[in-house]
Amino acid sequence: MQNLKMNIVSYIKESFSELKEHVSWTPANELSRLTVVVLVFSIIFALLIWAADSVLSRVIKVYFDLIN
Numbered sequence: 001m002q003n004l005k006m007n008i009v010s011y012i013k014e015s016f017s018e019l020k021e022h023v024s025w026t027p028a029n030e031l032s033r034l035t036v037v038v039l040v041f042s043i044i045f046a047l048l049i050w051a052a053d054s055v056l057s058r059v060i061k062v063y064f065d066l067i068n
Contacts, residue, residue: 026034
């Protein structure tokens with residue numbers, strides 16, 4: 001059990017070391033800009049899906065009103 005605990009602690013320490021020393025992080029200003037781009041496109045996509053859903057639900061409603 002003690003050996004397993006030491007292996008886990010060692011793994012976590014090595015992981016943090018890897019993240020600090022060998023990973024290249026995106027600069028904060030670029031990260032902020034890209035986050036805004038993703039948010040804008042997500043909102044646009046959500047609005048397009050909502051519009052398509054609204055149109056298709058009305059088309060289906062008209063269709064079922066016609067056949068009844």
